[in-house]
Amino acid sequence: MIDFQGKAILVTGGTSGIGLETARKILEAGGNVIITGRTLSTLESAEASLAETQPDAPQRVLSVQSDTADLQAIDPLLEQIVGRFARLDGVFVNAGIGIFKPLADLTVEDFDKLVAINLRGLFFTIQKAVPVMNDGGSILLTSSWTAHRGIAGAHLYSATKAALLSLVRSLALELASRQIRVNSISPGYIDTPIVQKIEMSKAAYDAAAAQVPLSRWGESGEIGEVAAFLLSDAASYVSGQDLIVDGGLVGAHNFKGGEV
Ligand SMILES: NC(=O)c1ccc[n+]([C@@H]2O[C@H](COP(=O)([O-])OP(=O)(O)OC[C@H]3O[C@@H](n4cnc5c(N)ncnc54)[C@H](OP(=O)(O)O)[C@@H]3O)[C@@H](O)[C@H]2O)c1
Numbered sequence: 001m002i003d004f005q006g007k008a009i010l011v012t013g014g015t016s017g018i019g020l021e022t023a024r025k026i027l028e029a030g031g032n033v034i035i036t037g038r039t040l041s042t043l044e045s046a047e048a049s050l051a052e053t054q055p056d057a058p059q060r061v062l063s064v065q066s067d068t069a070d071l072q073a074i075d076p077l078l079e080q081i082v083g084r085f086a087r088l089d090g091v092f093v094n095a096g097i098g099i100f101k102p103l104a105d106l107t108v109e110d111f112d113k114l115v116a117i118n119l120r121g122l123f124f125t126i127q128k129a130v131p132v133m134n135d136g137g138s139i140l141l142t143s144s145w146t147a148h149r150g151i152a153g154a155h156l157y158s159a160t161k162a163a164l165l166s167l168v169r170s171l172a173l174e175l176a177s178r179q180i181r182v183n184s185i186s187p188g189y190i191d192t193p194i195v196q197k198i199e200m201s202k203a204a205y206d207a208a209a210a211q212v213p214l215s216r217w218g219e220s221g222e223i224g225e226v227a228a229f230l231l232s233d234a235a236s237y238v239s240g241q242d243l244i245v246d247g248g249l250v251g252a253h254n255f256k257g258g259e260v
Pocket of ligand 1: 012013014015016017018019036037038039040042066067068069094095096097098117142143144145186187188189190191192193194195197
Protein backbone atom coordinates (compact mmCIF):
# COMPACT_ATOMS: atom_id res chain seq x y z
CA MET A 1 0.00 0.00 0.00
CA ILE A 2 2.83 2.41 0.81
CA ASP A 3 4.75 3.13 -2.38
CA PHE A 4 7.49 5.73 -2.83
CA GLN A 5 8.79 4.47 -6.21
CA GLY A 6 10.48 7.32 -8.06
CA LYS A 7 9.83 9.83 -5.29
CA ALA A 8 12.30 11.82 -3.20
CA ILE A 9 11.61 12.56 0.46
CA LEU A 10 13.65 14.82 2.76
CA VAL A 11 13.97 13.68 6.38
CA THR A 12 15.62 16.29 8.61
CA GLY A 13 17.24 14.70 11.64
CA GLY A 14 17.29 11.51 9.58
CA THR A 15 20.48 10.07 11.00
CA SER A 16 19.17 8.62 14.23
CA GLY A 17 16.10 7.34 16.03
CA ILE A 18 12.72 8.20 14.50
CA GLY A 19 14.13 9.96 11.42
CA LEU A 20 16.50 7.12 10.55
CA GLU A 21 13.79 4.46 10.85
CA THR A 22 11.41 6.56 8.72
CA ALA A 23 14.14 6.87 6.08
CA ARG A 24 14.48 3.08 6.18
CA LYS A 25 10.74 2.61 5.56
CA ILE A 26 10.84 5.05 2.63
CA LEU A 27 13.74 3.14 1.11
CA GLU A 28 11.98 -0.20 1.64
CA ALA A 29 8.97 1.23 -0.23
CA GLY A 30 11.15 2.10 -3.24
CA GLY A 31 11.79 5.79 -2.60
CA ASN A 32 14.82 8.04 -2.63
CA VAL A 33 15.61 9.69 0.68
CA ILE A 34 17.63 12.66 1.81
CA ILE A 35 18.78 12.57 5.43
CA THR A 36 20.24 15.48 7.37
CA GLY A 37 21.98 15.90 10.70
CA ARG A 38 24.75 18.00 12.20
CA THR A 39 27.25 15.28 13.06
CA LEU A 40 29.37 13.81 10.26
CA SER A 41 30.10 10.53 12.03
CA THR A 42 26.38 9.97 12.67
CA LEU A 43 25.61 10.71 9.02
CA GLU A 44 28.17 8.09 8.01
CA SER A 45 26.85 5.48 10.45
CA ALA A 46 23.28 6.17 9.26
CA GLU A 47 24.31 5.60 5.64
CA ALA A 48 25.99 2.32 6.64
CA SER A 49 22.94 1.25 8.63
CA LEU A 50 20.58 1.93 5.70
CA ALA A 51 22.88 0.02 3.34
CA GLU A 52 22.69 -3.01 5.66
CA THR A 53 18.94 -3.37 5.16
CA GLN A 54 18.76 -1.92 1.62
CA PRO A 55 21.73 -2.94 -0.53
CA ASP A 56 21.06 -0.27 -3.21
CA ALA A 57 20.88 2.46 -0.56
CA PRO A 58 24.02 4.21 -1.88
CA GLN A 59 22.11 4.95 -5.12
CA ARG A 60 18.98 6.17 -3.33
CA VAL A 61 20.27 7.95 -0.23
CA LEU A 62 21.70 11.44 -0.13
CA SER A 63 23.09 12.42 3.26
CA VAL A 64 23.76 16.09 3.90
CA GLN A 65 25.46 17.61 6.92
CA SER A 66 23.12 20.46 7.70
CA ASP A 67 22.06 22.27 10.87
CA THR A 68 18.35 23.07 10.93
CA ALA A 69 19.08 26.11 13.10
CA ASP A 70 21.22 27.60 10.32
CA LEU A 71 18.80 29.25 7.92
CA GLN A 72 21.61 29.90 5.41
CA ALA A 73 22.00 26.13 5.04
CA ILE A 74 18.48 25.53 3.70
CA ASP A 75 18.96 26.74 0.10
CA PRO A 76 22.18 24.74 -0.42
CA LEU A 77 20.39 21.65 0.96
CA LEU A 78 17.50 22.06 -1.49
CA GLU A 79 19.95 22.68 -4.35
CA GLN A 80 21.70 19.40 -3.55
CA ILE A 81 18.38 17.56 -3.51
CA VAL A 82 17.28 18.94 -6.87
CA GLY A 83 20.77 18.33 -8.30
CA ARG A 84 20.67 14.68 -7.29
CA PHE A 85 17.02 13.65 -7.72
CA ALA A 86 15.50 16.53 -9.77
CA ARG A 87 12.41 16.44 -7.56
CA LEU A 88 11.08 16.72 -4.02
CA ASP A 89 7.83 14.98 -3.08
CA GLY A 90 7.80 15.03 0.68
CA VAL A 91 9.40 16.69 3.68
CA PHE A 92 9.57 15.17 7.15
CA VAL A 93 10.66 18.07 9.38
CA ASN A 94 11.75 15.90 12.25
CA ALA A 95 15.06 17.32 13.57
CA GLY A 96 14.55 18.31 17.16
CA ILE A 97 16.15 18.47 20.56
CA GLY A 98 14.88 18.36 24.13
CA ILE A 99 15.93 20.55 27.06
CA PHE A 100 14.11 19.62 30.26
CA LYS A 101 14.70 21.76 33.35
CA PRO A 102 12.67 23.38 36.12
CA LEU A 103 11.34 26.81 35.15
CA ALA A 104 13.84 28.66 37.32
CA ASP A 105 16.83 26.92 35.68
CA LEU A 106 15.99 27.60 32.03
CA THR A 107 18.29 30.19 30.49
CA VAL A 108 17.83 32.53 27.57
CA GLU A 109 20.40 30.38 25.75
CA ASP A 110 18.26 27.27 26.36
CA PHE A 111 15.21 29.13 25.06
CA ASP A 112 16.97 30.36 21.93
CA LYS A 113 18.48 26.95 21.17
CA LEU A 114 15.21 25.06 21.55
CA VAL A 115 13.24 27.55 19.48
CA ALA A 116 15.96 27.83 16.82
CA ILE A 117 15.89 24.08 16.14
CA ASN A 118 12.39 22.91 17.06
CA LEU A 119 10.44 25.85 15.60
CA ARG A 120 12.39 28.51 13.68
CA GLY A 121 14.49 26.11 11.60
CA LEU A 122 11.51 23.85 11.00
CA PHE A 123 9.35 26.76 9.85
CA PHE A 124 11.86 28.14 7.35
CA THR A 125 12.71 24.67 6.06
CA ILE A 126 9.04 24.28 5.16
CA GLN A 127 8.81 27.80 3.70
CA LYS A 128 11.79 27.22 1.41
CA ALA A 129 10.91 23.63 0.49
CA VAL A 130 7.34 24.33 -0.63
CA PRO A 131 8.24 26.10 -3.89
CA VAL A 132 10.56 23.21 -4.77
CA MET A 133 8.03 20.48 -3.95
CA ASN A 134 5.78 18.80 -6.46
CA ASP A 135 2.04 19.40 -6.22
CA GLY A 136 0.38 16.52 -4.39
CA GLY A 137 3.29 16.19 -1.98
CA SER A 138 3.24 15.68 1.76
CA ILE A 139 4.74 17.57 4.70
CA LEU A 140 5.00 15.93 8.11
CA LEU A 141 6.12 17.65 11.32
CA THR A 142 7.33 15.85 14.44
CA SER A 143 5.41 17.17 17.40
CA SER A 144 5.25 15.22 20.69
CA TRP A 145 2.86 13.68 23.15
CA THR A 146 4.07 16.38 25.53
CA ALA A 147 2.21 18.98 23.44
CA HIS A 148 -1.00 17.30 24.61
CA ARG A 149 -0.32 17.15 28.35
CA GLY A 150 1.06 19.36 31.10
CA ILE A 151 4.47 18.11 32.27
CA ALA A 152 6.60 19.84 34.90
CA GLY A 153 10.04 20.57 33.50
CA ALA A 154 8.95 20.09 29.90
CA HIS A 155 7.08 23.37 29.49
CA LEU A 156 9.32 25.05 26.94
CA TYR A 157 10.01 21.89 24.90
CA SER A 158 6.27 21.16 24.91
CA ALA A 159 5.48 24.72 23.84
CA THR A 160 7.74 24.39 20.78
CA LYS A 161 5.94 21.15 19.91
CA ALA A 162 2.46 22.56 20.59
CA ALA A 163 3.17 25.41 18.15
CA LEU A 164 3.49 22.78 15.43
CA LEU A 165 -0.09 21.60 15.95
CA SER A 166 -1.30 25.08 15.07
CA LEU A 167 1.10 25.40 12.14
CA VAL A 168 -0.21 22.17 10.66
CA ARG A 169 -3.80 23.33 10.61
CA SER A 170 -3.05 26.64 8.90
CA LEU A 171 -0.47 25.27 6.46
CA ALA A 172 -2.80 22.45 5.46
CA LEU A 173 -5.33 25.08 4.45
CA GLU A 174 -2.85 27.34 2.69
CA LEU A 175 -1.23 24.53 0.69
CA ALA A 176 -4.41 22.65 -0.16
CA SER A 177 -4.70 24.49 -3.48
CA ARG A 178 -1.56 22.60 -4.54
CA GLN A 179 -2.86 19.34 -3.09
CA ILE A 180 0.02 19.37 -0.62
CA ARG A 181 -1.04 17.65 2.61
CA VAL A 182 0.35 18.80 5.97
CA ASN A 183 0.17 16.69 9.12
CA SER A 184 2.06 16.08 12.34
CA ILE A 185 2.91 13.02 14.35
CA SER A 186 3.09 13.07 18.14
CA PRO A 187 5.30 10.23 19.38
CA GLY A 188 4.96 9.04 22.97
CA TYR A 189 7.91 7.62 24.93
CA ILE A 190 10.16 6.30 22.18
CA ASP A 191 13.46 4.62 23.02
CA THR A 192 15.86 6.57 20.80
CA PRO A 193 19.32 8.06 21.38
CA ILE A 194 17.63 11.27 22.63
CA VAL A 195 16.85 9.30 25.82
CA GLN A 196 20.56 8.70 26.43
CA LYS A 197 21.29 12.37 25.63
CA ILE A 198 19.00 13.56 28.44
CA GLU A 199 20.61 11.00 30.79
CA MET A 200 17.41 9.45 32.10
CA SER A 201 17.88 7.12 35.07
CA LYS A 202 16.73 3.47 34.91
CA ALA A 203 14.10 4.25 37.57
CA ALA A 204 12.71 7.16 35.54
CA TYR A 205 12.76 5.02 32.38
CA ASP A 206 10.75 2.27 34.08
CA ALA A 207 8.36 4.78 35.66
CA ALA A 208 7.66 6.22 32.22
CA ALA A 209 6.87 2.78 30.82
CA ALA A 210 4.51 2.14 33.72
CA GLN A 211 2.39 5.17 32.69
CA VAL A 212 1.78 3.71 29.24
CA PRO A 213 -1.26 1.43 28.81
CA LEU A 214 0.87 -0.87 26.61
CA SER A 215 3.42 -0.93 29.50
CA ARG A 216 6.51 -0.20 27.44
CA TRP A 217 8.46 2.38 25.50
CA GLY A 218 7.87 2.49 21.76
CA GLU A 219 10.51 1.73 19.15
CA SER A 220 11.65 4.14 16.44
CA GLY A 221 10.41 1.77 13.75
CA GLU A 222 6.89 1.95 15.18
CA ILE A 223 6.92 5.71 14.56
CA GLY A 224 8.70 5.28 11.22
CA GLU A 225 5.90 3.02 9.99
CA VAL A 226 3.23 5.65 10.73
CA ALA A 227 5.37 8.54 9.49
CA ALA A 228 5.95 6.75 6.18
CA PHE A 229 2.19 6.21 5.86
CA LEU A 230 1.44 9.90 6.42
CA LEU A 231 4.13 10.92 3.92
CA SER A 232 2.80 8.50 1.29
CA ASP A 233 -0.15 8.62 -1.09
CA ALA A 234 -1.77 5.91 1.06
CA ALA A 235 -2.76 8.86 3.29
CA SER A 236 -4.05 10.89 0.32
CA TYR A 237 -7.13 12.20 2.20
CA VAL A 238 -5.39 12.96 5.50
CA SER A 239 -4.47 16.61 6.00
CA GLY A 240 -4.41 19.11 8.87
CA GLN A 241 -4.18 16.29 11.43
CA ASP A 242 -1.99 15.28 14.33
CA LEU A 243 -1.60 11.56 14.88
CA ILE A 244 -0.61 10.55 18.41
CA VAL A 245 1.44 7.33 18.43
CA ASP A 246 2.02 6.64 22.09
CA GLY A 247 0.79 3.22 23.20
CA GLY A 248 -2.31 4.90 24.62
CA LEU A 249 -0.47 7.32 26.95
CA VAL A 250 -2.25 10.61 26.16
CA GLY A 251 -5.68 9.04 26.12
CA ALA A 252 -5.17 7.36 29.49
CA HIS A 253 -5.91 8.51 33.01
CA ASN A 254 -3.62 6.83 35.50
CA PHE A 255 -6.23 6.52 38.25
CA LYS A 256 -5.94 2.98 39.59
CA GLY A 257 -9.40 2.59 41.09
CA GLY A 258 -11.23 -0.61 41.91
CA GLU A 259 -12.58 -2.83 39.18
CA VAL A 260 -15.81 -1.78 37.53
N1 LIG B 1 12.18 9.91 21.51
C1 LIG B 1 11.05 10.37 22.04
O1 LIG B 1 10.56 9.87 23.07
C2 LIG B 1 10.31 11.49 21.35
C3 LIG B 1 8.99 11.76 21.77
C4 LIG B 1 8.30 12.78 21.15
C5 LIG B 1 8.90 13.54 20.15
N2 LIG B 1 10.18 13.26 19.78
C6 LIG B 1 10.75 14.07 18.70
O2 LIG B 1 11.17 13.22 17.66
C7 LIG B 1 12.19 13.87 16.88
C8 LIG B 1 13.33 12.91 16.66
O3 LIG B 1 13.90 12.61 17.92
P1 LIG B 1 14.54 11.19 18.27
O4 LIG B 1 13.92 10.73 19.52
O5 LIG B 1 14.57 10.32 17.07
O6 LIG B 1 16.01 11.70 18.70
P2 LIG B 1 17.48 11.41 18.14
O7 LIG B 1 17.69 9.95 18.00
O8 LIG B 1 18.36 12.21 19.02
O9 LIG B 1 17.45 12.05 16.68
C9 LIG B 1 17.47 13.42 16.47
C10 LIG B 1 17.93 13.66 15.06
O10 LIG B 1 17.88 15.06 14.80
C11 LIG B 1 19.18 15.49 14.43
N3 LIG B 1 19.30 16.87 14.84
C12 LIG B 1 19.23 17.39 16.10
N4 LIG B 1 19.41 18.71 16.04
C13 LIG B 1 19.58 19.03 14.73
C14 LIG B 1 19.83 20.23 14.03
N5 LIG B 1 19.96 21.40 14.68
N6 LIG B 1 19.94 20.20 12.68
C15 LIG B 1 19.82 19.03 12.02
N7 LIG B 1 19.62 17.86 12.62
C16 LIG B 1 19.51 17.86 13.97
C17 LIG B 1 20.13 14.52 15.09
O11 LIG B 1 21.41 14.47 14.50
P3 LIG B 1 22.62 15.43 15.03
O12 LIG B 1 22.54 15.45 16.54
O13 LIG B 1 23.86 14.82 14.49
O14 LIG B 1 22.34 16.76 14.44
C18 LIG B 1 19.37 13.22 14.83
O15 LIG B 1 19.52 12.81 13.49
C19 LIG B 1 12.56 15.14 17.66
O16 LIG B 1 11.91 16.24 17.06
C20 LIG B 1 11.98 14.88 19.06
O17 LIG B 1 11.67 16.07 19.72
C21 LIG B 1 10.89 12.26 20.35
